[in-house]
Amino acid sequence: MKHAVLINGRRIGYEHNEADTGLPLVLLHGFCEDSTLWDPVAGELRDIQVVRIDLPGFGASDPPLSPGMETYSDAVCAVLNELSIDRCVLIGHSMGGYTALAFAEKYAERLAGFGLFHSHPYQDTEEAKENRRRGIAMLQSGKRDLYVTQLFPGLFASEFAVSQPDVVEQLIEQGKRQSAEGIIAALEGMIDRKDHQHTLGSAACPVLFLLGSEDPIATPARGLAASMLTNTADVHVLQGVGHMAMFEAPEKTVDIVRQFWDFCTRQ
Numbered sequence: 001m002k003h004a005v006l007i008n009g010r011r012i013g014y015e016h017n018e019a020d021t022g023l024p025l026v027l028l029h030g031f032c033e034d035s036t037l038w039d040p041v042a043g044e045l046r047d048i049q050v051v052r053i054d055l056p057g058f059g060a061s062d063p064p065l066s067p068g069m070e071t072y073s074d075a076v077c078a079v080l081n082e083l084s085i086d087r088c089v090l091i092g093h094s095m096g097g098y099t100a101l102a103f104a105e106k107y108a109e110r111l112a113g114f115g116l117f118h119s120h121p122y123q124d125t126e127e128a129k130e131n132r133r134r135g136i137a138m139l140q141s142g143k144r145d146l147y148v149t150q151l152f153p154g155l156f157a158s159e160f161a162v163s164q165p166d167v168v169e170q171l172i173e174q175g176k177r178q179s180a181e182g183i184i185a186a187l188e189g190m191i192d193r194k195d196h197q198h199t200l201g202s203a204a205c206p207v208l209f210l211l212g213s214e215d216p217i218a219t220p221a222r223g224l225a226a227s228m229l230t231n232t233a234d235v236h237v238l239q240g241v242g243h244m245a246m247f248e249a250p251e252k253t254v255d256i257v258r259q260f261w262d263f264c265t266r267q
């Protein structure tokens with residue numbers, strides 16, 4: 001069941017499984033997705049207290065008043081406050097990882113650990129910014145459905161995309177449910193996001209890096225280089241996996257997330 005909290009008059013939707021096991025695990029989705037992204041693994045984590053948040057502009061959450069990963073991280077904080085959660089393990093998929101880094105910079109004391117799930121701390125290249133600007137123009141001209149239809153197939157390892165077209169289609173349908181306003185705000189926020197190598201360097205808590213050998217966005221090279229910046233890193237490179245391990249390798253995802261959560265619990 002979805003709950004909601006208001007921040008600056010804007011609604012933030014979240015799901016809370018209400019398990020009462022120790023340290024809460026907070027999961028953030030990526031771009032053009034919502035909290036249902038974690039459905040393939042949520043059932044296997046049901047003994048842990050799991051909170052899944054719709055970032056502003058996605059799922060049941062209103063678009064942000066101002067775009068940016070900092071705005072998203074304040075929305076995460078608002079949900080934690082609502083649930084009286086002082087400390088948690090926060091794992092973000094891709095854009096959710098960019099949000100986790102913004103959260104780690106501002107609210108470090110709330111984290112027992114955080115995870116970059118197919119994500120990295122680096123800013124956009126000029127080429128990536130230009131691609132996002134083209135996307136914004138497309139969305140502004142009313143082509144939201146075409147935009148998300150083109151987005152998702154390239155996020156999976158090609159063998160998976162060919163053998164499981166229904167999964168790719170499911171993500172496209174989920175993307176079509178997101179508002180153009182929310183997607184545009186996310187693109188603007190990612191264009192302007194800052195480099196967070198210093199946040200990894202100063203993190204006092206363990207950091208999880210889950211990488212896919214076939215990921216075109218958070219490439220293993222970038223993820224492995226980023227992991228060297230941290231004090232305590234838990235690094236996994238999944239062979240043959242693209243950008244979507246919760247679909248491409250759900251069992252390994254559950255094991256890795258559970259082990260990391262367990263490790264953070266014992267710190």
Ligand code: MLT
Pocket residue numbers: 029030031032093094095096190217
């Ligand atoms: C995501 O999955 O959140 C996006 O691929 C992130 C990005 O475009 O940098």
